[in-house]
Amino acid sequence: MDWYKSWILKAREHRASADILFSQGKLRDAISRYYYSAFSIMVAVCGQAPKGRWEHKGILKYFFKWxxxxxxxxxxEDRELLSVFYDKRRTADYTTEVILLEEVKAYTKLVERLFEVVDGWRKNNT
Structure with a gap:
């Protein structure tokens, strides 16, 4: 399986897990999985990192360039959400701050839109 397909499959797995967690009201874990879905989408289209592996904050620059x-x-709105997604994921994973339902819904929609963008790009470029 090629790079793109492998990472998109991983992104879809993360999204499926996030959807289950979200449906069970586990907002912290859901937002974390949605983040990793978005991260995997970005890795899929950006390819291998210039040095070593992708850093969470660093990949954004390359994704926006792509x-x-x-x-x-x-x-x-999508660019702004992506720009703070890493910090939101860290908040969910490492603090006791409240994660609001509306926040998770916004990130759910963001991930859906990212899939639409890259799926459309892939369809037109293969």
């Missing part, structure tokens, strides 16, 4: 190079205009 979008621009491929004529993909991510809405400002």
């Amino acid at each position: 979008c621009k190079e491929n004529g993909i205009n991510l809405p400002k």
